[in-house]
Amino acid sequence: MTISYDKLWKLLIDKKMNKTDLKEQAGITYNIIARLGKCQPVNLESLYKICRCLECDIGDIMEFEIDEAVS
Template sequence: MPVRIHLDDQLHRRRMTLTELSEAVGITLANLSILKTGKAKAIRFSTLEAICRVLECQPGDILSYEGDDA
């Protein structure tokens, strides 16, 4: 998938665990884990907004697009 998730980098930067983020955002740990591992097919803007608010970052800090060379 050419869209990459950099949630681990932002969590490390904020010295926060996935469990702490889950509690702060109000999203289940299982759903955040799916997002973190890149297995999510979609993300709601409200979820992205909440994550960015808690981690004090921009959506581009969490998501990047790495296009196919083909």
């Protein structure tokens, strides 16, 4: 199972924001932005800050993708 933050990037485009805007307004670090860009896990507090900043739910910024088993 992998994490996808594609919804977050689309939401930023819709809100005409860039990653630096998100960092400053949500109060998160560049390290968190980098981890999001690499589809790596981030802590729940950071996700909460992003959701609060963007006025959305966690499902609006991320999703889990199920890896298909190779036979």
